Structures are given as structure tokens and as C-alpha cells.
Amino acid sequence: MMVPPSSFVSQEEFNMFHRIDRELYTLLVINLWRDPVESMQVIALWLWLERVGFRNVVQKTLSLPYVLLNELADEAVTCLNIINNDQLASSSEGNDNALMQSLIERDLSLQFFYENRLIATQGIARIVNEVCMRALRDIMLHAIERNAAQSLADSSQVMSHSLQQPMVNRGLPEIGFGLGDLGLPWTRENEVPPDDRTMFVTFSKGYPVYEWEVMEFFTRAYGDCIESLHMQEVLPNEQSLFARIVFHSASSIEMILNGMGKAKFTINGKHVWARKFVPKRLKLSLPAAPQMDLPVSFGL
Structure with a gap:
């Protein structure tokens, strides 16, 4: 057209x-x-x-x-x-x-x-x-306007939170003190968040990689390091193109990537690329996006 x-x-x-x-x-x-x-x-x-x-x-x-x-x-x-x-x-x-x-x-x-x-x-x-x-x-x-407004709101929230903290809690030394030394109970909130222990892996289309293959590969190479594995949900006759692997420790990711931003592996002859999972900032409540104009699309 x-x-x-x-x-x-x-x-x-x-x-x-x-x-x-x-x-x-x-x-x-x-x-x-x-x-x-x-x-x-x-x-x-x-x-x-x-x-x-x-x-x-x-x-x-x-x-x-x-x-x-x-x-x-x-x-x-x-x-x-x-x-x-x-x-x-x-x-x-x-x-x-x-x-x-x-x-x-x-x-x-x-x-x-x-x-x-x-x-x-x-x-x-x-x-x-x-x-x-x-x-x-x-x-x-x-x-741009939405981002500027959110940035201003975030700054105001941080400032308000800082002003509300008791003076005695400010500037506590962190180096050399464990949670027990500070008298704080150990809770799941003190653990490393799952997103910080997650690696994102992608697979080549046409060369399906299965969950058991991924589990077996990393377990054999790095021991019992995987907490959970989440393959992309697809229909029975379709191929997963990515997966998220949550490790017990964030250090496992550092060991696997070996200082690189992205690493390539071969699992049973199929290429797999891995990188640290970096979640983007998503909002549950967003301003209304600009209205789309047509219910049908045109090619270029």
C-alpha cells in the first residue's frame, strides 16, 4: 500500500x-x-x-x-x-x-x-x-511527563521517609556487624530477594530445550544450586524461548557468568544464552496510554 x-x-x-x-x-x-x-x-x-x-x-x-x-x-x-x-x-x-x-x-x-x-x-x-x-x-x-512526575514523587517519598526515621537509627555502622549483633531477628525480609538471585536464559527457535535438560546441565556443572526454574508457558505443540532460573545464592550467577554480561552454553547440542535477570520497573496503576486510532493495522 x-x-x-x-x-x-x-x-x-x-x-x-x-x-x-x-x-x-x-x-x-x-x-x-x-x-x-x-x-x-x-x-x-x-x-x-x-x-x-x-x-x-x-x-x-x-x-x-x-x-x-x-x-x-x-x-x-x-x-x-x-x-x-x-x-x-x-x-x-x-x-x-x-x-x-x-x-x-x-x-x-x-x-x-x-x-x-x-x-x-x-x-x-x-x-x-x-x-x-x-x-x-x-x-x-x-x-516523559509521566516519568518526571514519578521521579519527583519518588524523591519526595524518600525525603519524607528519611525525616521520619529516629535519629538513633541513622548512620548505624554495617561493616563488622551481623544481624544478631544488632539484635534484629532473622526473617525472610533479610534474605537476598529472588530477583537478585535470578538468571534469564534464552533458547534458539527451532531447537527446543526442555526443563529437565536445563536442570541437569546446571546441576551437573555447579552442584545443587537451583531453587526453582520457570520455563515460558506455551501450548503443548510450541517451544519455550526463555526461562528464569532462581538460584539459592546470588554467588552462583557470578560463578556461571564468570565476569561476563552474557554467557553462551551448549546443552545437548543446543545453544543457550544466559544473563542476569534485571526486572524493569512495572506499575500496577499506570496513567492512561494514548488512545490507539484504528482497530486494524496497516503494513509499511
């Missing part, structure tokens, strides 16, 4: 044409609280990939659960850094776009972005200026 020149298209029509792009951007900046400016670049990157031959990137991305969408956005930022900084990531990070490759079911290495960085820079900049700034601007401003 041909798009008429933008000067002859009303804002409402333009938004309707880019409905799925607006919906995806809203998920990134409103639901996942990602940076609005960076996320606009992420959307532009995905739209550029569609223009150079990778089909339905936005539509496929829109179908992902939040945790995978967030991971995919992180991979997009890695690609943008390669494009903008003119520097290819180290070989140890060569699979940092594994989820993106699984999603589009085509070979799309980081080397591709490095070799095509000039055309990618020009193409992405053009999409930002001609598409994103017009189609996504209202959502971006809404997210």
Missing part, C-alpha cells in the same frame, strides 16, 4: 497508518518504562530492518510477552551502539542478538550491522525524522 506524501495526510490518518508502531512504542515506554528517546531509535531500527528486507519485524515483536520484548529491545540497543559508535562488539558478545535472529528466523549477526552501519545510520535517521517524530511524538511527550 502506497503512502501519500505526508503533507497531504492529516495527523489522525498518519497515526492510523502507523497504528502498530504506536502500539509497540507504547508498550516500550509506558508499560515497560523504557527510555522514550532511546525507544524511538529502537522502533526506527526495526522499521529500517523491514525496509531492507526483513519482513514483519514490528508485527512479530508486538506478539512477544513483556519479558521477551524487553530483552529484544536490549538487543536492539546493542545493535544501535554498533551502528553509532562504529565499533563491533567483542567476540564474546557475538550472540547478543540471538533473540532477534530467532524472531525473524534469518541470519542477522552483529557483523551485519557493523558492515552496513553507514546505510543503517542514514536510514534510521530518516525514519526517525519522517515517521517516528510525527507518529510517536505525543506518546513520547506523555511518557
